[in-house]
Amino acid sequence: MSVVADVVRPNGAVRGVVVLAHGAGGNRDAAILRAYADALCARGLVVARIDMPYRQQRPKGPPSPSKAAADRDGIREACAQFRGESDGPLIVGGHSYGGRQASMLVAEDPGVADGLLLSSYPLHPPGKPERMRTEHLPDITVPTVIVHGSRDPFATTTELAGAIALFTAPVRVVEVTAPHDLKPDKTGVSGLAAKAVDTLFFDRKALQ
Incomplete structure (x- = not known):
């Protein structure tokens, strides 16, 4: 399947690339992805907001667990x-x-990427903390920025802290007072996330 993406590029020098995929019920036009793209592009990054394969196949509806591998392949291709x-x-x-x-x-x-930007990571289904999605976290060896809403039903702040301990690479957390969708128009979360990306991957103190 081909890559379907909206891409924003900075006017000046390009320092890196960010590829962002949407949530289960959304698409590449999701408000949070657009907010991240604007903030990251302002810091010299090319940002591609992609539609995963399941969304290319149908405009609405959730992904199928049986086709998750195909969605990962779509991200890999992008x-x-x-x-x-x-x-x-x-x-x-x-x-x-x-x-x-x-x-x-x-x-x-x-080898697919040099880092991760995880926005509202769904640590478990809402109301089911016994179903943690953490098995693969110890195998992540690239620096990671995690953006978390303190009112997110998919992960409490305490649960997220426990998950972060499983990573084997540096992790920087950005937490805002918000639910799962992070309310980018009210919280300024995209700017905070872009600053964290800058700090973790570029360490440009002039931009702090």
């Missing part, structure tokens, strides 16, 4: 397509389901 946009790092991730699939992809194949 990373390969946009890798050549910059000699800098390529960061992959996304919101909720998109971020989870990106994290599983990087755990399976660390």
